[in-house]
Amino acid sequence: MNDMNTPRGPVDTDALFWGILLISMGTIFMLERLHIGDMRYVLRNYWPVFLIAIGVSKLFKPGRMWSGLWLIGIGGWLLAVTLNLYGLTYESSWPLLLILLGAGMVLRAVFEGTRRNRRDSSDGTTEEARHG
Numbered sequence: 001m002n003d004m005n006t007p008r009g010p011v012d013t014d015a016l017f018w019g020i021l022l023i024s025m026g027t028i029f030m031l032e033r034l035h036i037g038d039m040r041y042v043l044r045n046y047w048p049v050f051l052i053a054i055g056v057s058k059l060f061k062p063g064r065m066w067s068g069l070w071l072i073g074i075g076g077w078l079l080a081v082t083l084n085l086y087g088l089t090y091e092s093s094w095p096l097l098l099i100l101l102g103a104g105m106v107l108r109a110v111f112e113g114t115r116r117n118r119r120d121s122s123d124g125t126t127e128e129a130r131h132g
Helices: 013-033 039-046 048-059 065-082 090-122 127-131
Strands: none
Touching: 013 039, 013 048, 039 065, 048 065, 065 090
16 A cells, blocks of 8 residues: 655656656657647757756756756757847857856866865865875
């Protein structure tokens, strides 16, 4: 007998994400086959949303936050270019990728350096004690 008060294990977020993604893709393809709406337009123009969704799923995995942020950033750039937001094209907006890359490197250095310093101070060691 399944009791409502029985504690469950943690939810497998990876399986949940991929299941929802497959359901979404299947729904889009089924609507296309039933000639309900122009799903080719949706796929042709909004395909970068899949990269953004994969990036969001990686944000919640230990040690995968930076790869998730990269996928979200690249997906956002591709979406802006595909939809021609603010007149952006691949040719005119490639410097944004350099800015994104640089900002990501700076943020990662700052946050990982801060986390490393916090971890080192909590275990009582200093930089001099480790190297000296």
